[in-house]
Amino acid sequence: MRKVAAIVIATTLIPLGVVATPASAAPRASWNTDEKCVQKDWDGRRIPTRVGNSELGWRHLSGPHNIKTCKLIDAALDGKPDKWSDQHRNLEYWGSAIHNGRQVDFVVKVRYAKKTDDDRYTAPGRKGKIGVITAYCRGVTKCPSWVN
Template sequence: MDGPEELTVMSNEQYEEMLSGRGRHIAPTEAASRTDGVSFASAAPGWDTVKFTGKDRRGKVVPTRVGNSVLGWKHFSGPHNITNPDVVKKIIGGTSNPTTSRDHPHRLVYGGALVATGGLLDPPRKIADIRIIVQYHWQTADRRYSLSDRNAKIGVITAYCRNVPRNRCPDKVNQA
């Protein structure tokens, strides 16, 4: 390595673009680099209060709600150790084609990575494989949670790192 290691969070699409040589440095999208939070009222927010939003490359606005122990920010920030909103924003913002399934058409899966890059001669190295699960519908698949506005989206259900103990991301993910 001919320089200090640099850590970056990016979508899987951005990672593939970097590996294919289409760009050594991937510029974050506007949506991925924004840090606009939502101000909370003085009362404690409900599960459905939007904490922040991201926007994917196709223009889908994806909220992350305060949530509770089952879904949203409170669900994943502690147990899965993703405490930096920019991690979620960068992965969503760098993705144009989240995966879906025929069985769950409103479930979007955004994939990303914590990547270490060194000098010009060192190849990028994936440190963590990150998944973000989104319910892009006004109610959850099990119908336990719903929004009064049927045009609104539940948003991020969970975010986690794969292939690590307890799906808990390394601390480095929040520093990138």
């Protein structure tokens, strides 16, 4: 008895005028790249907080996390990163706010790179950085109003 090898070739028909993109390519997301505030850390990094959208930037952090002014972000960025990863592209700055004997610790997360990890967002300009992705108070759903 003779064995026969079979080769099956799967094809997909793509209509003319349609460009196929790899499945791994993430769709570009729309976001406002205007700068709401800018701070330099102690290492000289210029870090913008962009207006953004509901996923990152000012619009993401101001509503859900109740941060209404740049003061909290500026306070955290006025120092050196407390945590970093991915060749210093993902940075965390930590801070504490104290008012009338009450204290709240907060975190500001920064993407110091041209693009986000998933390639969905790109900063404008040749040397632009994504900047502040989010900021929040630890241990609470929303920052107390007095931090603003």
